[in-house]
Amino acid sequence: MLFLAMWTGDIMFANTYELIVFILNYIGIYDPIYKVFESFGLEYLLRIIIVLVEIAALFVFILLTVMFLTWMERKVVAMVQARYGPMVTGPRGLLQPVMDGVKLIGKEDIIPAKADRWVFTLAPFLIFIPALLIFIPLPFGESLIISDLNVGLLYIIAISAISPIAILMAGWASNNKYSLMGAMRAVAQDISYTIPLALSAIAVVLFTGSLSTVDIVTAQSGTWFGFIPKWFIFLQPLGFILFLIASIAEMGRIPFDFQESESELVAGFFTEYSGMKFAMFFLAEYAHLFSVSAIVVTLFLGGWSVPFLNFIPAVLVPLVSLGVFLVKTYAIIFFAMWLRDTVPRMRIDQLLNLGWKIMIPLALLNLLVTALLLTAGVFK
Amino acid sequence: MTWISKDWAMGGIIKGLIVTLKHVLRVGDRPTVTVQYPYEKMKVQPRFRGLHAVDENACIGCGICEVNCPNSTIQIVKHNTKWYPQVNVGMCLFCGICVDVCPMNAMKMTGNYELADYSRESLIYGPDRLLFNKEVNK
Amino acid sequence: MESDELIINMGPVHPSTHGVLRFKLRMDGESIKECTPVIGYLHRGTEKIGEMKTYLQFIPYTDRLDYISAFPNNYAFVKAVEELAGIEVPIRAEYIRVLTMELNRIVNHLVAIGSLLMDLGAATMIMWGFRERENALQLFEMLCGARMTFNYIKPGGVREDIPEGFMPKLNEFLKDMEKRIVDYEQLINGNEIFHMRMKNIGVINAKDAVNFGWTGPTLRGSGVDYDLRKYEPYSIYPDLDFKVCVRNEGDSFARFIVRIDEMKESLHILRQVVDNMPVSKVISSAEYGIAPMTGTPTAVSTYFPRIFTPPAGEVYSRIEAPKGELGFYVVSDGTTKPYRVKIRSPSFCNLTAIPSLVKGLKIGDLIAAFGTIDVVLGDVDR
Numbered sequence: 001m002l003f004l005a006m007w008t009g010d011i012m013f014a015n016t017y018e019l020i021v022f023i024l025n026y027i028g029i030y031d032p033i034y035k036v037f038e039s040f041g042l043e044y045l046l047r048i049i050i051v052l053v054e055i056a057a058l059f060v061f062i063l064l065t066v067m068f069l070t071w072m073e074r075k076v077v078a079m080v081q082a083r084y085g086p087m088v089t090g091p092r093g094l095l096q097p098v099m100d101g102v103k104l105i106g107k108e109d110i111i112p113a114k115a116d117r118w119v120f121t122l123a124p125f126l127i128f129i130p131a132l133l134i135f136i137p138l139p140f141g142e143s144l145i146i147s148d149l150n151v152g153l154l155y156i157i158a159i160s161a162i163s164p165i166a167i168l169m170a171g172w173a174s175n176n177k178y179s180l181m182g183a184m185r186a187v188a189q190d191i192s193y194t195i196p197l198a199l200s201a202i203a204v205v206l207f208t209g210s211l212s213t214v215d216i217v218t219a220q221s222g223t224w225f226g227f228i229p230k231w232f233i234f235l236q237p238l239g240f241i242l243f244l245i246a247s248i249a250e251m252g253r254i255p256f257d258f259q260e261s262e263s264e265l266v267a268g269f270f271t272e273y274s275g276m277k278f279a280m281f282f283l284a285e286y287a288h289l290f291s292v293s294a295i296v297v298t299l300f301l302g303g304w305s306v307p308f309l310n311f312i313p314a315v316l317v318p319l320v321s322l323g324v325f326l327v328k329t330y331a332i333i334f335f336a337m338w339l340r341d342t343v344p345r346m347r348i349d350q351l352l353n354l355g356w357k358i359m360i361p362l363a364l365l366n367l368l369v370t371a372l373l374l375t376a377g378v379f380k
Numbered sequence: 381m382t383w384i385s386k387d388w389a390m391g392g393i394i395k396g397l398i399v400t401l402k403h404v405l406r407v408g409d410r411p412t413v414t415v416q417y418p419y420e421k422m423k424v425q426p427r428f429r430g431l432h433a434v435d436e437n438a439c440i441g442c443g444i445c446e447v448n449c450p451n452s453t454i455q456i457v458k459h460n461t462k463w464y465p466q467v468n469v470g471m472c473l474f475c476g477i478c479v480d481v482c483p484m485n486a487m488k489m490t491g492n493y494e495l496a497d498y499s500r501e502s503l504i505y506g507p508d509r510l511l512f513n514k515e516v517n518k
Numbered sequence: 519m520e521s522d523e524l525i526i527n528m529g530p531v532h533p534s535t536h537g538v539l540r541f542k543l544r545m546d547g548e549s550i551k552e553c554t555p556v557i558g559y560l561h562r563g564t565e566k567i568g569e570m571k572t573y574l575q576f577i578p579y580t581d582r583l584d585y586i587s588a589f590p591n592n593y594a595f596v597k598a599v600e601e602l603a604g605i606e607v608p609i610r611a612e613y614i615r616v617l618t619m620e621l622n623r624i625v626n627h628l629v630a631i632g633s634l635l636m637d638l639g640a641a642t643m644i645m646w647g648f649r650e651r652e653n654a655l656q657l658f659e660m661l662c663g664a665r666m667t668f669n670y671i672k673p674g675g676v677r678e679d680i681p682e683g684f685m686p687k688l689n690e691f692l693k694d695m696e697k698r699i700v701d702y703e704q705l706i707n708g709n710e711i712f713h714m715r716m717k718n719i720g721v722i723n724a725k726d727a728v729n730f731g732w733t734g735p736t737l738r739g740s741g742v743d744y745d746l747r748k749y750e751p752y753s754i755y756p757d758l759d760f761k762v763c764v765r766n767e768g769d770s771f772a773r774f775i776v777r778i779d780e781m782k783e784s785l786h787i788l789r790q791v792v793d794n795m796p797v798s799k800v801i802s803s804a805e806y807g808i809a810p811m812t813g814t815p816t817a818v819s820t821y822f823p824r825i826f827t828p829p830a831g832e833v834y835s836r837i838e839a840p841k842g843e844l845g846f847y848v849v850s851d852g853t854t855k856p857y858r859v860k861i862r863s864p865s866f867c868n869l870t871a872i873p874s875l876v877k878g879l880k881i882g883d884l885i886a887a888f889g890t891i892d893v894v895l896g897d898v899d900r
Contacts, residue, residue, distance in 0.1 A: 079404045081645035083414045254639050255711055258882070338404070342396045343711050345639035347882045349548075350714050392708025399704045400642065409697065413649050425656070427681070429663040450575040475578040475669045480677065481824070489663070 007314040011214065013143035016054050017047070019318070054146060058135060066286045067097035073286075073337055080341040107275035112175055115272070120173035124273065124280035126166035130159045131287040137213050138294050141304050141322035145214060152213040153205065156295060157198050160250070160288075164190045171269040183269035185348055186259055190250060192355035197246040199363035200239040203370045204232055204299050217303030231302040238366045240300045242359055244332075247292040249355065251285065254340045258348050293332040294325075301328050424491040429474045431492040432467050436511045438486035439464055445478035445487055454478060457507065464507035469495055523551065530559050536633060537895025541884075548880050553873050557866075560899040568859030573599050573673065573826055576859070581667040583863065584897040587626040589618045590839040592671040595859075597752065598835040598846040599673045603828035611675035611818040612754045613795045617688075618661070618670070620784045620791070624695065625654045626840035627735075627777045634774065634889035635706070638715055643705065650698055653691050660684055673826075675819025688792065692785055699781060707775075716771040720875050720887030723768055730871040734842025734864055735780060736891055739773035741766040746838035757794075760787050773890040827854055841865055841892055865897035 013019045024030035037046045071086070071094060078085030086093030111120055137152035139145040149155055164187040171183020205211060208219040222230045233240045249256040259268040270281050297303060304321035312320055346354070403410050415422050424430070441463030446454045453468040465478075465487070478487050497503055528541040538559035544552040564583065568576050580595045581588040593615060600607065628651055632644030655665040660681060662670040670677050706712055722730075727740040737744060745762040747755045763779035765772035830852040836845035842864025849858040868891050876884045 076404070077641075079412075080400050081642050082403060082410065082412055082649055083645065084412060084416070087416060257639060338397065338400060341640070341642050342400045342705065343393055343640060343709060344635060344715060345882075346711055347715065347880065349880070390710060392710050392713075396705045396709050399701055403642075409694075413652070425660045425663070427661070427663040427678070428659060448572075448575065450571055450578055473578050473667070474664065475667070476663060476677075477574065477578070477669070 007309055007312055007317045011143060011218065012314065012317070015145050015148050016143065017050060019143050020050055020054065051146075058146060059132065062132060062135060062287060062290070063283075065290055066283050067101075069286045069290060069333065070097045070100070070282075072333070076334065076337045077341055080338070101279065104279040105276055109275045109277070110272075112272050115175045116173040119169050120272075121277070123166050123170035123173060124277040124284075126169065127163060128280045128284040128287070130162045130166075131284045131291060134159050134291040135294075138291070138298060139213055139217055139303055140294075140325055141318050141320075142309075144318055144322060148212060148214050150210070150212045153201055153211045153216070153299075156213075157194070157201065161194060167269055170273070174269070174272040176272060179269050179271050182259060182271075186252070186269055189252070189256065189348075189351060189355075192352055193246045193249040193256075193359075196242050196355065196359040196363040197250065199360070199367055200236075200243040200246065201299060203236060203239045203363075203367050206367075206370055206374055207232065207235065213298055213303075217298060217305055220302040221305040221309075223307045227307070229302055229305075229307050231300065233300045236300065236366070236370065238362065239370075240296075242363055242366065243300065244296060244335075246355075246359065247296065248336055248339070249351070251288050251292060251336075253289075253336060255343045255346050256351055257345050258351070289333060289336065290329070293329045293336070296332050297325065297328045301332075424493070426491075428491045428493075429476050429479075429489045431469065431490050431495060431505070432465075432478070432510055433488045433490050433512050434465060434507070434510045435484075435486040435488070436464075438484045440484055440486075441465075442483065444481050444483060448477050448481045450475065450477065459507040459511075464511060466504065466506045467510060468504045470500055470503035536889075536893055537898075539893070539895055539898070543881075543884075545881075549878050550876050550881070550884060553876050553884070555869060555872055557869070557895075557898050560895045562900065564900045565859055565861060568856055570855065572854045573828070573856065576856075577672065578667065578669045581669060582896060583861065583900060584839065584841065584844075584865070584894050585666060586629050586894055587622040587840050588666060588668050589615075589622045589671065590837055590844060592668060593619060594835065594837045594839070594844045594846050595848075596671050596673050597837065598833050598848045599828065601833045601835055602831055602848060602850055603673070603826075605674050605822070606820055607675050608818060608820060609754075610679075610796045613791055614676050614680065614818060615671055616753055616755070616758075617788065617791050617795075618658070618668075620787050621654055621657065623784045623840045624781050625651050627781050630889075630892040631702070631706075631774065631777060634886070637885045637889050638712070643702065646698065646702070650695060653694065657684065657687060657691060660687070672819065672822065674822040677819075679818050685792065688788075692788060692792075695781075695785060699778070699785075703778065707778075713771065715882070715886050716774065716890075717769055719770045719879065719883045720890070721767075721769045722871070722875060726874075727768070727871075731867040732842070732871060733867070734838070734840070735763075735776045736773055736842070736868055738762065738764045739776045739890075740768035746836060746843060750836075752837060758787055758790055770887050770890040777892075825854060827852060836862070839864060841894070841897065842868060861900055863897040863900060865893045865895075869893050869898055 013022065021030060024033075034043070034046060037043055074096070075085040075093070086096040089095045089099050111117060134156055136146045137149045137155055139148075167183050167186050167190070171180045171186075174180070204216065208216050210216070220229070220231050224230060228234065252259055270278060273281065304325040306321075306324050309317060309321065309324075402408060406412075441456055443456050445465055446452075446456050451471050451473055453471040453473075454465045455468075456463050457466045474489075476489060479489055495503070524545045526543045526545055528543060530538040530540045532539075540556040540559070542554040542556060543550055562582075564579055567579055571579070577592055577595065580591045583591045599605075628647035629644075632647035635641075635643040658668065659665050661684060662668050662677060722740055724741045727737050728742060732740075733744070733746075741764060743762055743764050746752075747760075748762055760783050763776050763783060765776050828850050830850055832847070832849040834845055834847045836843050838844075843862070844864055845862035847858075847860040847862070848856050851857040872888065872891070875887055879887065
């Protein structure tokens with residue numbers, strides 16, 4: 001019964017596997033099942049099954065969230081433009097993503113005649129799967145994390161660097177000179193904005209001394225003067241802005257949207273895709289949106305930690321922290337959608353100008369100032 | 381140095397964001413203005429130029445509307461021993477000149493605009509579909 | 519090492535060419551070396567039709583030239599006919615004509631700004647612009663029965679008088695529009711990304727602009743102070759007080775700001791027209807009746823015969839349409855049908871400057887510069 005006491009602030013379980021094992025122990029069915037597996041000599045199979053169940057739950061959660069995000073985007077854009085958005089399919093248009101999926105599945109799957117079949121088919125998967133792999137070290141709540149890697153942040157940045165390869169594969173395999181040009185521009189945009197992204201993230205690591213995401217979140221718990229939470233956004237405002245802008249540019253949203261604009265001639269690297277493969281690109285884009293917002297929340301806005309968690313019984317803390325995390329993530333997603341409605345696009349050369357000439361010097365300056373202040377002992 | 385400028389403050393973008401947020405929260409006089417056709421329809425004004433209607437008692441079959449139509453879509457045809465106009469709605473401009481020139485004020489235009497149909501021949505509205513009988517108080 | 523030049527076709531069906539217009543571009547890498555517009559996809563033979571219809575039957579065809587703002591098209595033709603035949607128009611009809619034309623100017627600029635921003639990526643402006651346009655179109659529907667092709671201005675006056683309930687709704691529209699223009703300015707004018715896309719793009723100096731035959735807001739964005747409503751006034755414009763909006767830089771941003779200023783000036787003119795409108799001589803609503811063809815003069819139209827034969831002669835009359843100078847050259851040989859109708863359309867003359875305007879720019883800049891010239895293909899191709 002000691003779990004009905006108030007939460008003390010220590011992490012209860014290292015990851016979700018241990019949480020599930022604890023719950024099964026509490027119900028009392030863990031030991032019989034373990035003995036069954038042990039009689040066959042396959043103890044590790046139980047662990048694999050539990051982890052697979054966790055991953056399946058995460059997968060379903062991500063897919064549902066991505067479907068919900070497509071609906072939310074259309075509704076937010078419509079609210080800004082003084083209209084309603086989807087209203088006919090389902091109550092208030094909630095079944096619209098389902099209808100879009102049905103439409104896309106029903107389309108004919110066209111592969112151009114001279115295209116490279118294997119590479120063409122493989123490229124959408126290579127974009128979609130990293131978008132799912134990013135979620136492994138992200139803490140969704142207190143002890144709700146698939147695996148607490150101690151190089152969590154490095155893993156995240158490395159996985160998001162796989163996408164240029166997949167974009168080039170898609171552009172090359174289409175056998176279309178405009179797709180290839182579009183793919184090369186998209187890769188140029190990607191790599192020129194990964195650098196400020198990584199530099200701003202490193203400035204955060206200087207505070208915590210560890211790359212593990214759980215450590216970053218616990219370093220942001222607690223308050224100053226009793227009411228200002230110790231989030232890194234207050235310690236690193238410039239880093240936050242740079243990280244946000246760099247991540248919006250990585251995703252290819254307006255104002256960095258020239259790939260999908262109809263007025264640019266080069267129609268983008270996914271011109272030749274139709275049906276379910278096209279749907280993969282779109283789902284990957286929205287999954288990327290969700291994951292990048294989650295990373296921003298973890299690094300700068302305190303992840304799942306909020307000052308009032310200390311007044312909640314410890315057994316409820318995982319759920320409440322999950323709710324807090326989702327609220328913060330949706331706030332950042334709303335900001336990205338809100339920005340999309342307000343500003344026009346930038347031209348490709350102005351965009352690259354911004355990335356190389358303005359954001360990289362600022363990110364280096366941020367790093368320098370943070371390092372100087374830390375060694376001078378300003379932050380204890 | 382071109383990369384240092386006061387545009388960094390991004391004040392213009394922030395002002396734009398505030399205006400957009402006011403629309404999202406419906407602050408001030410900024411409602412949603414969609415009319416969800418076909419579940420709700422907008423009312424047409426009294427002078428709306430829609431489908432024609434010919435007053436059976438007033439029309440004398442003079443043919444002035446036929447002569448003045450810019451597109452030659454009105455023909456005068458025989459209908460139960462009298463002569464009345466027939467309008468080819470597929471070609472009609474809905475300009476209203478036939479209403480202007482009718483000497484007996486028999487040609488009118490109603491507010492009916494939902495005229496889509498499946499074949500071109502059914503768009504020729506003969507006198508049986510256009511005539512209406514104004515009840516004359518005796 | 520030489521690189522080949524690329525020939526790209528920005529086809530007739532394209533979301534940002536405001537209609538069916540085709541550009542043949544020869545590009546060197548990203549910059550445009552040569553640009554050839556190909557027009558004629560919307561040609562309907564309006565000038566030839568003018569020789570086969572009577573003067574009254576031709577007016578619906580003039581509506582379809584610049585279909586976004588149709589009242590000035592009507593009025594330019596009717597002005598030519600009135601000059602030919604020497605018809606006098608009652609003063610209330612002139613006030614109503616100016617009211618409709620200025621309202622149309624506001625609506626036209628809303629669509630122009632909205633389409634420009636939609637091409638650049640911000641889709642909110644066109645939705646807000648169309649929300650205002652919807653109110654204006656309901657006003658027009660109340661007045662003459664149609665929302666886009668009006669057929670309202672006839673030689674001798676206008677078709678019908680203003681109905682009841684129009685003036686209160688118009689006053690509401692004017693108040694509303696002021697607040698919305700404040701919203702638009704806040705959204706767009708300070709936006710840094712918009713400045714980056716539009717400043718110093720498509721610059722043309724005053725002498726070149728005049729040599730190309732430009733008129734309208736595009737000319738006034740280059741510093742030339744020329745507005746037909748001031749320098750060759752027609753209708754009741756000599757009695758109205760307004761100023762001509764001019765900007766000196768000559769780039770796309772200046773042309774855009776000129777349009778916003780013109781919207782505000784039009785609101786100012788509309789308020790003067792509403793305040794000074796002469797009272798109708800009509801006593802009962804039964805006499806609102808339909809104008810010219812019943813043969814009797816009404817409060818808003820003089821007598822206009824059923825068979826109208828103007829004396830033989832020719833006339834060129836021009837007005838300041840929202841896109842520039844719209845002129846009709848009408849030759850009459852004494853019969854009921856004109857001998858020749860020639861239309862000088864502003865979009866066509868503005869479009870001829872595009873090849874020299876976009877040399878050296880990138881495609882994104884072509885879209886931005888072309889959007890500020892405000893071309894409607896119905897006007898170009900006739």
